[in-house]
Amino acid sequence: MINGQIGDREIRLIGSHGEQIGILNSREALRMAREEDLDLVMVAPAAKPPVCKIIDYGKYRYEMERKEKEARKKQRTIDVKEVRLSPNIEENDLNTKANAARKFLEKGDKVKVTLRFRGREMSHMNQTKHILDDFAERLSEVAVVDKPSKVEGRSLVLFLRAKS
Numbered sequence: 001m002i003n004g005q006i007g008d009r010e011i012r013l014i015g016s017h018g019e020q021i022g023i024l025n026s027r028e029a030l031r032m033a034r035e036e037d038l039d040l041v042m043v044a045p046a047a048k049p050p051v052c053k054i055i056d057y058g059k060y061r062y063e064m065e066r067k068e069k070e071a072r073k074k075q076r077t078i079d080v081k082e083v084r085l086s087p088n089i090e091e092n093d094l095n096t097k098a099n100a101a102r103k104f105l106e107k108g109d110k111v112k113v114t115l116r117f118r119g120r121e122m123s124h125m126n127q128t129k130h131i132l133d134d135f136a137e138r139l140s141e142v143a144v145v146d147k148p149s150k151v152e153g154r155s156l157v158l159f160l161r162a163k164s
Helices: 026-035 057-074 091-106 119-124 126-138
Strands: 010-014 020-025 039-044 051-055 080-085 110-116 143-152 155-162
Touching: 010 026, 020 026, 026 039, 026 051, 039 057, 051 057, 080 091, 080 126, 091 110, 091 126, 091 143, 091 155, 110 126, 110 143, 119 126, 126 143, 126 155
Parallel strands: 010 051, 080 110
Antiparallel strands: 010 020, 039 051, 110 155, 143 155
């Protein structure tokens, strides 16, 4: 809230140079801000009494937008990459899939390892759980198990994340 939008009777005022002026009537604070050709801006509405500051509102808004833009630029979203395996996967294929998962983990992404079952393979689900355990063991130097393996429909799913 700025200038005339401030409806509180008493406010704590901070001057244009950062000095504490004290608790004043809001009309008096607005008059002081207009004398300096600046705006009266409420910076802490939850405080008792609310804190207002005499500043150039256009410049203040520009600075806030710039800070938000910098924060968005520095944040990184973590993607979940998927690696699909089958119960009758060969050793070399498992190594290839493990290398792909290693690349994803080094980039900082999480990896969802899916062991898919088709047809009669569903009846041998318990015997093939060791494939996921072996896969996690191969990546143990770069990854830790985020969520242990569990059954989701026709597949076993395991989540891995990079070590901190």
